[in-house]
Amino acid sequence: MTVLEARNVSKRFGGIAAVDGMSFSVAAGEILGLIGPNGAGKTTMFDLLAGSVGVSAGEIRLMGQDVTTLPAHRRLAGGMGRTFQIPRPFPELSLIDNMLLARQDQTGERLWANFTAPRRIAAEERAARDKALALLDLVALRRLADDPARVLSGGQRKLLELARVMMADPKVVLLDEPAAGVNPSLLEVLIDRIREINASGVTFVLIEHNIDMVSRLCHRVLVMASGALLCEGTPDVVARDPRVIEAYLGGTPA
């Protein structure tokens, strides 16, 4: 089953096509790698999938629904979460509050309900809190639960973002360079957690430059260059493809 699909998606900034006619689909349960040299359009592709940037042409389908024009803030409830290349925790909020924010459809986020349904809100908060603590435990951050997120190291921020997006029970998660700036021992934790979460049925798409991580995690890899799909295949097939080597080392492909 296809959970996420891009059909001929393009994004132009002025005369430059950052993403140029990308088509691919992501099957339920897979870990798909998106690689390519800097400036290939990978992050723009993510922004298009996540809805934070609108497409110039093409169509994006999530769980079989056309979500091309669905605003970014509705896509997590639709089943797609994302993390950022440079993690964006809410620095002054505690880790637990960071986590609680990712819960979808909370009664307590409706202004008036805070006066009319306090008990229901308290019950929801308790349940969400338990879930948040369990997820923080999973990424080894539970002991910092009440500290503000600004105390975290870069790698811990990546782990917090992963745990945070899991609060929403997404079907598919876009990870933008999860390994960047993460120290080796924390990276092992991260890889293990992604595997575990994937085993529980969550699909991942990840942008990554760490080829070791890509080959260990990804079932399939897409290579982007100059905004277009260059080739795809299993990690080792792609790594040997001369076009890929050319794209990384030799500037612009013809």
Next chain:
Amino acid sequence: MIDLLGYAAFFTSSALIFALITLGLNLQWGQTGLFNVGIAGFVAIGAYTSAILTTPEAADRIGGFDWPILAGWLAAALVTAAAAAFTGFATLRLKSDYLAITTFGVAVVVQLVALNAQGLTGGPFGVAFIPRPFASLQDQPALFNFINLGVIAAVTVAVYLALEHLSRSPWGRVLKALREDERAAISLGKSARSYRIQAFAAGGAVMGLAGAVQAHFIGFIAPNGYLPTLTFQVWAMLMVGGSGSNKGAILGSIVVWAIWVGAGAFSAAVVPGDWQARAASLQIVAIGVMLCLILLWRPQGFFGKRRG
């Protein structure tokens, strides 16, 4: 002695009405970062709404609805919330400068409508005979002052508690998140625009309620009660008390109002009679000096948090 206590009650009542307005601004600016420089307009909308709905029939304007006071106050909050929501909606993303200009414009328009739409607002003569709570006790001035203070304090406490409850609620958590990192909050499913409009409308409701309470406290309103000076005073109150803190909003209002009244009394006592009208500007000077001192020595105000 009784006179002095009576005056203290009167002073505190006036200060607490300002505290209400400042609480509304704190929700908009302190907690959400919405730059409202049209406070006077929203206060006026609330005041006129309740005044028109509760007063007995008048010859020269619409009226005679004779609603109970509480119903008038509720209507004031709702109508002002709607006006604020519309203003927020119209300025789309409610980004700082656009919103500031728009709210300033709204305040000017409201004031001009109050001044000119005689059939609705009574024009320059305003609306008189606004019913006062517990009016039957009016012949015992001291007791009446204290009862008024009690009513106003009760409203202030109720609004304060409601706002504290909201700022600790999941709703308040979303406002904090949006202020810290809007893009991340959107990626977590929060609509920045919807929450901004909600916060702006809720803050507007509190301002409208404050306007209504004030109208019924004085018993008379006129367009010149809603000039930009009011907006300036309320901003000074929030800055002094500490933006972001509801406690600060209340304390700042009392302090700034004391300086305002004190400076007025001082200039009335010292300045010769024919210079009095001009000396009134000293009040604004006093508040300005106070603001400068606060910004120099404690830029976050009494209760505010320092921003990194």
